Amino acid sequence: MSIDIHALSGAYAVDALDDIERAQFERHLADCPACRAEVASLQEASALMAETVLEAPPAGLRDRVLADIATVRPLPPLVTGLVSGEAVARRPARRWFPGLVAAAAVVTAIGVGVGVTQPWQDESSQVQPSAVDRIKAADDVQSFSKDFPDGSSATLYRSTSMNKAAIVTKNMADAPSGKVYELWLQHDDRMVAAGLMPDGPDNVVELSGDPATADGFGITVETDGGSTSGEPEGEVVAVVGFDQA
Amino acid sequence: MDPLRPVSDAPSPAEGASVAPDLAELLKLSGRGDQGAFSQLYDAVSPRVFGLAVRVVRDRAQAEEVTQEALLEIWRTASRFDPDRGSPLAWMLTIVHRKSVDRVRSAEASTRRDTSYHQQNQPVDHDATAEAAHASLEARRVRTALGSLTPVQREALELAYFGGYTHTEVAGLLDLPVGTAKTRIRDGLIRLRDTMGVGGA
Ligand SMILES: [Zn+2]
Numbered sequence: 025m026s027i028d029i030h031a032l033s034g035a036y037a038v039d040a041l042d043d044i045e046r047a048q049f050e051r052h053l054a055d056c057p058a059c060r061a062e063v064a065s066l067q068e069a070s071a072l073m074a075e076t077v078l079e080a081p082p083a084g085l086r087d088r089v090l091a092d093i094a095t096v097r098p099l100p101p102l103v104t105g106l107v108s109g110e111a112v113a114r115r116p117a118r119r120w121f122p123g124l125v126a127a128a129a130v131v132t133a134i135g136v137g138v139g140v141t142q143p144w145q146d147e148s149s150q151v152q153p154s155a156v157d158r159i160k161a162a163d164d165v166q167s168f169s170k171d172f173p174d175g176s177s178a179t180l181y182r183s184t185s186m187n188k189a190a191i192v193t194k195n196m197a198d199a200p201s202g203k204v205y206e207l208w209l210q211h212d213d214r215m216v217a218a219g220l221m222p223d224g225p226d227n228v229v230e231l232s233g234d235p236a237t238a239d240g241f242g243i244t245v246e247t248d249g250g251s252t253s254g255e256p257e258g259e260v261v262a263v264v265g266f267d268q269a
Numbered sequence: 270m271d272p273l274r275p276v277s278d279a280p281s282p283a284e285g286a287s288v289a290p291d292l293a294e295l296l297k298l299s300g301r302g303d304q305g306a307f308s309q310l311y312d313a314v315s316p317r318v319f320g321l322a323v324r325v326v327r328d329r330a331q332a333e334e335v336t337q338e339a340l341l342e343i344w345r346t347a348s349r350f351d352p353d354r355g356s357p358l359a360w361m362l363t364i365v366h367r368k369s370v371d372r373v374r375s376a377e378a379s380t381r382r383d384t385s386y387h388q389q390n391q392p393v394d395h396d397a398t399a400e401a402a403h404a405s406l407e408a409r410r411v412r413t414a415l416g417s418l419t420p421v422q423r424e425a426l427e428l429a430y431f432g433g434y435t436h437t438e439v440a441g442l443l444d445l446p447v448g449t450a451k452t453r454i455r456d457g458l459i460r461l462r463d464t465m466g467v468g469g470a
Pocket residue numbers: 029030052056058059060
């Protein structure tokens with residue numbers, strides 16, 4: 025190669041390479057510890073330039089960002105080499121929302137295969153398709169959808185006049201072994217347990233409690249049987265405000 | 270385990286808190302899904318993030334979108350931050366800068382690059398930046414350090430970093446022989462790094 029590829033480190037550090045050069049240089053970086061170190065140090069330097077252009081963001085941005093992150097689970101760390109047994113045990117056995125084949129006929133799957141023998145049944149009643157259909161048919165039905173990056177989604181339907189809500193999931197992976205998805209309704213600053221979701225990619229679950237007066241809903245992953253403290257303890261999958269329709 | 274936080278009306282921390290937050294710790298907590306930690310991170314870094322996006326993207330509405338995208342990516346990938354490889358701020362701003370540059374390049378430039386460089390991009394008019402920046406001692410140190418670069422190093426670096434131009438485009442804008450702008454950019458960054466004493470160099 026006639027040009028010295030190491031000399032691209034500075035341009036790479038400030039994103040001043042075109043796509044082809046960038047790809048070439050990233051291949052080079054994988055094999056060149058000297059360039060990796062230099063790029064890291066030059067990125068420290070370039071980041072300082074942002075100090076000279078500080079600008080307060082618009083007021084509404086904070087809420088939008090915080091609403092965004094509430095719907096996305098952070099990626100697990102990249103694990104290299106040995107990790108402790110505890111760390112392994114805490115890592116989910118599977119991704120929660122793998123993008124399966126796009127479900128074209130989800131609605132027909134609703135209510136099929138519900139786990140009627142689960143111990144949580146009396147906290148959270150499985151609804152027949154007709155029940156969610158009644159909510160969806162209400163004059164005041166609202167829906168709140170969350171799409172996850174892998175193509176799965178959860179949609180909550182709420183009718184304030186019926187004081188009922190049901191959540192419909194598509195392509196949702198089972199909770200990790202020994203875990204279960206728990207549903208929550210937010211009332212002011214408290215999260216109130218609203219039922220558990222059975223395994224299976226496409227579910228419909230009616231929420232217990234008082235959806236009409238709730239401010240939002242959430243989904244967490246809890247130990248089988250659900251949180252015993254009455255408050256969310258596990259990892260947060262989604263939290264959605266009812267003002268964000 | 271991380272508590273599930275209510276979705277709305279989270280009180281924002283007092284403005285101008287005197288204790289600088291530990292950004293590495295906040296990133297670590299964010300990687301575990303701690304939305305409260307991320308909101309603190311937002312308060313600490315958003316003026317840099319938004320300021321940089323505005324500078325590169327120019328259009329405020331688009332800069333807002335870029336900021337939102339970049340912060341979501343920072344949230345998603347927080348656990349991938351490796352403190353052994355750099356500072357949290359540089360890691361975050363690298364993500365923001367990359368997204369900003371991608372935006373201006375894909376938005377292509379029709380308007381921007383049809384206009385002559387000198388008309389559109391009065392080379393880095395520092396006086397037009399936010400008042401807050403003037404108050405910042407760090408900003409003054411950085412400006413002083415940038416002032417120690419040769420004029421061509423500084424222009425090349427600023428066109429690349431704030432203008433979002435490739436080194437080849439920078440060469441064209443500054444009438445430099447193709448292939449030399451990348452050297453000016455690198456030399457300028459090395460001087461900035463060494464003057465500011467960052468990067469473990
Ligand atoms: Zn190299």
